[in-house]
Amino acid sequence: MSRRRIGFWYRFAAVICKPPLVVLLKRDWRGMENIPAEGGFITVVNHNSHIDPLAYAHFQYNTGRVPRFLAKSGLFKKGFIGAAMRGTGQIPVYRESTDALSAFRAAIEAVERGECVAFYPEGTLTRDPDGWPMTGKTGAARVALQTKCPVIPIAQWGANELLPPYSKRPRLLPRKTHHVLAGPPVDLSRFYDREVTPELLKEATETIMAAITRLLEEIRGEKAPPVPYDPRRERIEQRRRTEAQTRGRGMPAAQRRPDAREAVQEEGQGA
Incomplete structure (x- = not known):
């Protein structure tokens, strides 16, 4: 299979989620031409709001290449949300258990089937005081080096102005703009066919995070700190x-x- 079909559950989720997103957020989306039309790939995205997965999924859905997110396993057990997570093919992450590696294997299998897997390489909402990307975890780099698939860096900004990090109270007015900028694939070829060591994964992850940060600098029109928040x-x-x-x-x-x-x-x- 060269690409995943959108399917019923994704279309159903879009019918529910897109109208409020259109009302709440204006859109400044660029770089859709960098999303591969065929074949498996991964996207790596910065994370600065509890609602930016929905906002980013809206962008990705409109490219015609729907993403499979890695999400906490507990979400798959919660009634309608769990049904939607399973129906849309999201990948459960079992932390601190014997199944902890199953998400990594599932991500590789999805890419090899021609699907898109979306990673938030920071692993959680950024804790940088100014919202810049933090240091990343190595999961995306592991999948990329295993599959040698395209790695598309994506920066987003604006959902965090609607719902700031760790806040439960949205700021509805004035209406915010969701900025998304997808860049060309990150060149990881120098890491291919080398022994996969912690040092190699760290360097590859830093290369990925640097690409995301450069895109966010372009969106924000300012420079990020020289050393990412760790x-x-x-x-x-x-x-x-x-x-x-x-x-x-x-x-x-x-x-x-x-x-x-x-x-x-x-x-x-x-x-």
Whole structure:
């Protein structure tokens, strides 16, 4: 099979979801010509709002190449939503279980059948304070190197202005614009036919994330930080700060900071 047919469930989901999306969001969609007309491929997309999967799926649906998302396995068990997830062929991700690799295998099989698999390589909503893409996880790179399929980078912006990250209250007015820019395939050929090591996957993932970030810079008309936000590094630094504060509270007052000793002495003199 060269491409996946849209099918009943995807058309049904479009009938339900497209009208409110059209009302809530204006559209500035570019780069549809970079979406392959035939054959399997993956898309890699930045994630900055709980509703941007719907907004992005609207863009992808209109290209005629519907995506299969990797989604939390729990969503597949929730009544109508679960039925829709299964009916549209989404891929369940079983975290911290013996089935954790099944999503990776399913993604490879889908690409090899000529389908599109959509990855949010950050793995969660960005935690960058200004909404830039974070460091990515290696799943998309693993599938790309295994299948040697086209990897289409896609940046989006605007759904986060309608519903900011980690917010439950939308900002309906003024009407927001959903910007999408799909770029040409990321060149990963230098990573082909090499031993797949953690270092190789990390470098390939950084190449993918850099392509997404460049597209988002074009949309936003500004430069991203030179070093992407890394939640793991932030957790380590936060732990160090906490430990330093804990040690500081256990020290005599005169040793907590360089000027504390002088402050204590001055207080004694004043008494």
